[in-house]
Amino acid sequence: MTSPIQLARTYARSYEASSRKGKGTILDTLTEATGWTRDHARHQLRSQFHQIRAGVSLDAVVDRRRLKPKKFSSRAQRALELVWKSSGRPCGKYLEAAMADCLDSLERHGHLREGRHGYSPSVRRELLDISAATIDRYLRGAKAGDQDDSWLTGTGAGMRASLPRQRMRSLLEPEPGYFLVELLTITTLTDEDCVTVTFTDVEIGWVHTRTFAPGTQVVDMLAQMVRAVPFIVTGILLPPAVPDSAIEKWAEDNLIEVHCMSDLRQGSRVPDRTFSGLNLPLGTPHDIDAAVARVNQLWSALADRLNYFMPVKNPVGWRLSPAGERRREYDRPDTPVSRLIASGILCPEQTRELIEKSQGLDIAGLTARVEELKSTLR
Template sequence: MDIWLPKLIEHGELDTTRLTEHTHTQLLAVSGATIDRLLKPTREGMRLAGMSGTKAGPLLRTSITVRRAGDEHEQVPGFCEIDLVLHCGPTLKGEFCRTLTVTDVYTGWTESLALKNGAHRWVLEAMPVIEQRLPFPLTGIDSDNGGEFINAALVAWADERDLYFTRSRPYHSNDNAHVEQKNGDVVRRHAFHYRYDTATELRLLNELYGLVRIRLNMFTATTKAIGYRSNQNGKNVRVYDVPRTPFQRVIDSGVLAEEQVTQLQAQFDAVNPADLTRGIVAIQARLIQLAAAKTTALSAGVSRAFPGEARGHLSRAS
């Protein structure tokens, strides 16, 4: 809030007659739990469910190191978890878009790129694009066991760049907890659960992610678990640091050259987050217009073919 309020005031986005000193103080003091409680009715009304299409990739699987949720986390930026999110709607039949999500474990910096389908060639083409967008050097990747990642081409690409390449344990999503969280908070929150399977929808998804990446990495603060403590009942509970944006965490890490820091700071100073939000909402409206009706029709077809299977899968069509 202490990032957004000054920015919105600077760009004249707020009604100054309503933003009294008292309201300003309340906004700076409001807790995340209170915000979630106030927004819960709106969020619940828009909630949709998704599907998973991960299939094990036996090729090279035994030669790639397993990384577990309890393993020690990196203390510098560069090691990223990667995953694919399906935009299939209520059925896995046919060809549909995917989103490749890449999240840096240390800073939370996240990049997303929409792909035509799940063929590993698209992942191979997307990784250099994402690597170029990262403000720090990529040092390693961690994936699930899907064939779109566990294949000779991607392993060779990682070897050429001397990148660490690890994988999670099968059926242990917590091993990829950082990127799994972003699948919901970034991809599903902004692109929803509709079916996207056309070139136009693919283009719009990437236009959407172009705006989302700036708002997410520059203006969206998160907390990181930094240890444990014992509460009054003797139970170990997590301890979290103060909220920081990925942009702030990257700057604080000290891995960037002075020129890179200046460029990132200039980008932050030039952005109006309200403009970003308006652009995001406009693209979302277009995606809903294109995909909602066909997704609902597909859901109805699945319900008739498999009674009870699709019940509750799509709770809202728009």
């Protein structure tokens, strides 16, 4: 089979000797045969012509990118794919920041063992040194052949991205406890409305999600969500038209500030991509309570994976690019649980409990549990 470089060398002499119209015809032929752009095809034709004149044989022409020795071993690449799948298939930027925590969990629970499948301390050091861009490059083939749907991989991720933090500075304390609230109504096959509520901490990205059975009052949903958060909730930001007298009375009794999204910016908020097109078949079982319980098990596993293993980053300001454009600056990515412990708002007993839970979580087990529960909701 003729390679693209061989084709370029075949046309190189005639390209240099042709008229402008003839060169265009050769470029059309070469781009159609190789898939190159016209600029790249033109560059290759001229390059091959100069090599012919210099007496350089085609065998001496090498693709330096393909023959360049890889910095990381094949064993490290195999281990990287295992870590990526076990952690829920995050992008390289977040997998790089979470690599140490993911490796610790996988080693602690026996998924990665020295001497098994080529894993060793040297492979671990390679994985800890790998950059985000290299992660994405090495995983390109695995991603291309992966058929996993991603609609349940990151509860709360869209909220973190669309949250109007800069307009909320007057409401926020520089510590965890202020939550953005997302309410999504899901109509079941029996024409009953279940409501899914997601709490996302504005400061540290802590996420808690729960689906409630039909007929549950919003104030009762909020009360249950607040009790489930492992630290003090100081304020909540509700969607427009949700606050009512019962919610205000409950918030006053519990010393929780309540604000409405419409007070902070005009128009509707950017939808959370996690819930975009969400269609949980809660009406498939005849028992709605059993279906809701199974969905909540799914939310729980996803929240543990996000809160304890997946880093988040917060905007800290702006900078000017070399071209003079304003670019957002972010802090160092870190997991919500690490941010929570570093904030200093927890007592020693709470800190100890969070650390023990973090060490006891198996990220591969969480991901397997998520896949199992997703399969029962199709």
